[in-house]
Amino acid sequence: MAKVPKPEELLSGISYKPPEKGWMAVKPDLRPGTYVNAASAKWLKFLDYPFPRDWSVADEDWKLPPNWREIVLEGMEDRLARFRSLKVFFDICVRCGACADKCHFFLGTGDPKNMPVLRAELMRSVYKRYFTVAGRVLGEVAGARDLDEQVLREWFSYLHQCTICRRCSLFCPYGIDMAEMTILGRELLSSVGLNIEWAAASVGSCYEKGSHIGATPQAYKDMIDFLAEENERITGVTTEVTYNRKGAEILFVVPSGDYFADPGSYTMMGYLLLFKYLDLDYTMSTYAAEGGNFGWFISHEMGKRLNAKIYEEAKRLKVKWIMGGECGHMWRICNQYMPTYYGQPVDFLEEPVSPITGTRFENAKTHKMVHISEFTADLIHHGKLKLDPRRNAHIKLTFHDSCNTSRGMGIFEEPRYIIKSVLPEENFVEMPPHTIRERTFCCGSSAALNADEFMETRMKGGLPRATAVQYVAEKYGVNHLGCICALDRATLPTLVNYWVPGMEVTGITELVGNALVFDDEIDRDMDLRDRELVYPIVKGEAGEETEEAGMEAAEAPEAEEGE
Amino acid sequence: MDFFKRHFMVALTAVLGLVIIAYVGVQFNLTMFFGVVVPYLAILIFFEGIIYRVIKWARSPVPFRIPTTGGQNRTLPWVERNWLDRLDNPATGKHLLGRMALEVLAFRSLFRNTRTELLRSKEDPQGAKLVHWSYKWLWLGAIAFHYAFLVVILRHLRFFTEPTPGFVQLLDHMDGFAQFFMPTVFISGVVLVLAVLYLLGRRITNPMLRYISLAADYFPLLLILGIATTGILMRYFFKTDIVAVKQLALGLATLKPVVPAGIGSLFYIHFFLVCVLFAYFPFSKLMHAPGIFMSPSRNLVANNRWVLHVNPWNYPVKFHSYMEIEDQYREAMIEAGLPVEKELK
Numbered sequence: 001m002a003k004v005p006k007p008e009e010l011l012s013g014i015s016y017k018p019p020e021k022g023w024m025a026v027k028p029d030l031r032p033g034t035y036v037n038a039a040s041a042k043w044l045k046f047l048d049y050p051f052p053r054d055w056s057v058a059d060e061d062w063k064l065p066p067n068w069r070e071i072v073l074e075g076m077e078d079r080l081a082r083f084r085s086l087k088v089f090f091d092i093c094v095r096c097g098a099c100a101d102k103c104h105f106f107l108g109t110g111d112p113k114n115m116p117v118l119r120a121e122l123m124r125s126v127y128k129r130y131f132t133v134a135g136r137v138l139g140e141v142a143g144a145r146d147l148d149e150q151v152l153r154e155w156f157s158y159l160h161q162c163t164i165c166r167r168c169s170l171f172c173p174y175g176i177d178m179a180e181m182t183i184l185g186r187e188l189l190s191s192v193g194l195n196i197e198w199a200a201a202s203v204g205s206c207y208e209k210g211s212h213i214g215a216t217p218q219a220y221k222d223m224i225d226f227l228a229e230e231n232e233r234i235t236g237v238t239t240e241v242t243y244n245r246k247g248a249e250i251l252f253v254v255p256s257g258d259y260f261a262d263p264g265s266y267t268m269m270g271y272l273l274l275f276k277y278l279d280l281d282y283t284m285s286t287y288a289a290e291g292g293n294f295g296w297f298i299s300h301e302m303g304k305r306l307n308a309k310i311y312e313e314a315k316r317l318k319v320k321w322i323m324g325g326e327c328g329h330m331w332r333i334c335n336q337y338m339p340t341y342y343g344q345p346v347d348f349l350e351e352p353v354s355p356i357t358g359t360r361f362e363n364a365k366t367h368k369m370v371h372i373s374e375f376t377a378d379l380i381h382h383g384k385l386k387l388d389p390r391r392n393a394h395i396k397l398t399f400h401d402s403c404n405t406s407r408g409m410g411i412f413e414e415p416r417y418i419i420k421s422v423l424p425e426e427n428f429v430e431m432p433p434h435t436i437r438e439r440t441f442c443c444g445s446s447a448a449l450n451a452d453e454f455m456e457t458r459m460k461g462g463l464p465r466a467t468a469v470q471y472v473a474e475k476y477g478v479n480h481l482g483c484i485c486a487l488d489r490a491t492l493p494t495l496v497n498y499w500v501p502g503m504e505v506t507g508i509t510e511l512v513g514n515a516l517v518f519d520d521e522i523d524r525d526m527d528l529r530d531r532e533l534v535y536p537i538v539k540g541e542a543g544e545e546t547e548e549a550g551m552e553a554a555e556a557p558e559a560e561e562g563e
Numbered sequence: 564m565d566f567f568k569r570h571f572m573v574a575l576t577a578v579l580g581l582v583i584i585a586y587v588g589v590q591f592n593l594t595m596f597f598g599v600v601v602p603y604l605a606i607l608i609f610f611e612g613i614i615y616r617v618i619k620w621a622r623s624p625v626p627f628r629i630p631t632t633g634g635q636n637r638t639l640p641w642v643e644r645n646w647l648d649r650l651d652n653p654a655t656g657k658h659l660l661g662r663m664a665l666e667v668l669a670f671r672s673l674f675r676n677t678r679t680e681l682l683r684s685k686e687d688p689q690g691a692k693l694v695h696w697s698y699k700w701l702w703l704g705a706i707a708f709h710y711a712f713l714v715v716i717l718r719h720l721r722f723f724t725e726p727t728p729g730f731v732q733l734l735d736h737m738d739g740f741a742q743f744f745m746p747t748v749f750i751s752g753v754v755l756v757l758a759v760l761y762l763l764g765r766r767i768t769n770p771m772l773r774y775i776s777l778a779a780d781y782f783p784l785l786l787i788l789g790i791a792t793t794g795i796l797m798r799y800f801f802k803t804d805i806v807a808v809k810q811l812a813l814g815l816a817t818l819k820p821v822v823p824a825g826i827g828s829l830f831y832i833h834f835f836l837v838c839v840l841f842a843y844f845p846f847s848k849l850m851h852a853p854g855i856f857m858s859p860s861r862n863l864v865a866n867n868r869w870v871l872h873v874n875p876w877n878y879p880v881k882f883h884s885y886m887e888i889e890d891q892y893r894e895a896m897i898e899a900g901l902p903v904e905k906e907l908k
Contacts, residue, residue: 022566092854175860410636
């Protein structure tokens with residue numbers, strides 16, 4: 001694996017000066033550290049994906065099928081006919097450059113082809129050459145160029161330096177969305193057997209076993225049971241989970257990152273504590289064991305093939321509705337695609353109603369799936385949780401809005417509302433306004449790019465996010481970076497460890513788990529990560545203390561009348 | 564010649580070529596061609612072209628509802644959504660209308676524009692800080708350009724109408740409020756030229772913009788600059804026979820074309836460039852104007868979770884069923900205490 005340069009080496013290497021040669025003449029630089037490895041044949045065979053073969057990105061010969069050009073062009077024609085977005089986005093860009101310095105990969109690499117406008121132009125130039133009169137006649141003068149192997153390599157390189165985060169689309173005066181072009185471009189690459197291992201292996205595992213990490217049903221149960229035991233050890237509360245239980249009210253679906261590894265696992269512990277606290281009638285499935293969906297990082301179709309399992313399982317288990325954990329791209333897919341993938345009313349489920357507060361989630365009337373943050377915020381608003389924010393007093397938090405839930409859904413307030421309820425007031429600070437909410441910067445490793453061999457580019461892509469984190473760390477002493485995204489929890493620790501050492505990454509429900517006050521708990525002198533609390537709660541004096549804390553929680557929300 | 568020069572020179576040559584064509588044409592007395600045939604043709608191409616392009620776009624469906632959500636979505640009733648949230652993440656048709664109006668009339672997204680730079684300090688030569696700030700100049704340039712152009716076009720209606728509608732006269736009056744020169748200087752013309760020069764200037768001077776710019780980006784700017792320059796020259800410096808021009812314009816508008824004598828070649832150059840702009844419009848990036856209305860990241864209500872969006876080409880896909888997994892792992896599942904559909908025989 002390529003050695004990752006030191007932060008200062010990386011920083012001093014960034015320059016926003018374009019090369020001398022015009023972009024059509026510059027060949028893609030595919031050196032180790034700047035690409036994700038090629039997908040091995042076995043996954044593609046397993047998924048019935050075209051042209052499975054073993055090849056390497058570093059090779060001169062990518063072993064393309066002889067008629068690869070026809071396949072790609074036919075694929076483009078087909079997608080132009082199926083996606084108005086692609087046609088319009090290809091046709092209306094004026095190259096005003098508003099998107100240029102909005103892309104984290106451009107800001108981190110300084111590579112002009114990472115300006116969304118030019119990344120799009122890599123594909124647009126081929127579209128012009130083969131699908132417009134001007135391009136056919138005028139060629140380069142019209143910004144058109146032939147599709148050759150260099151161009152294909154360029155697509156492979158730059159479409160895998162886009163995390164589909166849509167920051168460009170927010171700033172584009174016409175809403176041109178690089179994400180849309182990246183997904184469709186990756187579909188075209190897939191059609192000639194060019195896939196990345198990190199995506200294909202995750203998809204293959206998820207397809208076959210149930211989750212990206214390839215855990216079998218029994219291993220899935222084991223991992224979650226272990227976290228339930230951890231809960232018991234730390235809080236004294238048994239947070240038993242039922243699996244594949246028919247007739248439960250709610251099917252709870254989480255991204256595998258939440259039960260697979262730290263720090264996601266602490267978020268999982270938080271979920272279990274919360275549900276135990278509520279005595280929620282829920283179950284988890286070994287089949288719909290993955291909320292995340294790397295399939296969508298390869299193609300719309302593969303996204304659908306993985307996503308289909310969630311409704312299928314909800315139907316089999318005869319639950320009333322579905323709840324989804326903290327995950328970015330899972331929720332982007334839930335929001336943008338899931339009901340449409342299904343294609344008809346999901347009438348085997350009911351309109352979600354919180355069994356605790358009676359709130360009807362009317363915004364999920366069709367989708368039948370509720371975000372854990374919506375669910376939790378509603379609970380707190382109705383004063384249903386006894387929370388002691390002092391148990392999070394050691395955590396000085398800033399909140400990273402995940403690109404997917406921000407610009408592909410718009411969930412900003414709920415997590416903040418929860419944070420403010422479970423954290424002492426002065427312990428939450430925001431990063432600079434241009435780097436949060438809808439303008440948030442991506443972690444730089446999403447969209448199946450969180451492979452180790454891609455580390456150099458990942459660290460560059462994450463620079464804008466890391467800089468903002470560093471700012472609040474230095475200015476306010478922030479020591480935790482909160483998020484509602486499992487990919488963030490998987491990738492941000494690496495990123496902040498590189499740029500802002502000492503920073504921890506946490507899910508929001510983990511903080512809820514810390515703050516929840518159970519009647520039958522043991523001495524709470526540790527948080528879910530086994531770190532000592534600043535204000536340990538020791539039984540005996542706890543009577544007073546918890547009551548006081550409980551008062552706080554009951555007063556905090558503006559309890560609605562008639563509740 | 565490098566990429567930039569080639570693309571810039573192609574555009575410049577094209578515009579100069581057009582000027583020469585018109586000039587030479589008039590010298591050869593082709594006034595009928597440039598005064599009547601070309602404008603009719605241009606208008607025809609303009610409208611037919613736009614309709615053709617828009618229909619072509621519309622023929623492709625919108626399989627997924629993918630609005631870019633720039634504000635808090637509609638969730639729980641007590642979660643506050645301010646007016647910008649409603650417009651940037653529209654939950655109803657009314658909000659969507661607002662979003663589109665703001666986008667089309669006020670360039671909302673461009674108004675967000677920020678600039679990011681990597682600042683290096685002398686004390687810490689290896690370190691660098693990314694700094695972001697609000698940057699409205701592009702928005703200002705764009706909005707000045709588009710509105711000035713609109714006013715100029717509306718003002719020109721005086722040539723095509725008799726009597727001139729009241730609003731055009733009013734516009735003339737307002738546009739010429741600064742009377743420091745004879746004839747009255749129209750502010751819109753000045754703003755238009757300045758805005759075009761700004762847009763052109765940033766394209767040429769900003770290295771990254773120069774790097775991405777194509778002939779198709781310089782050409783319309785240079786063409787419009789040519790139009791504005793000839794128009795200004797005609798109005799303020801080399802007077803043309805206004806009465807004759809109006810006769811020609813009215814003739815075109817009433818479909819009774821006449822070519823009066825005495826119109827100078829400057830007018831024909833101006834008029835020809837305008838015609839080219841119209842004819843060029845449907846085949847160029849200028850289609851961003853109708854295109855914004857068709858942009859799926861802007862023109863859809865963000866209501867996916869409560870209103871089903873149907874994909875017309877949705878098709879069934881193969882997925883791994885629960886039973887396939889159970890069949891594969893039944894024994895281990897039973898051993899782990901997981902419920903199964905079929906017990907072991």
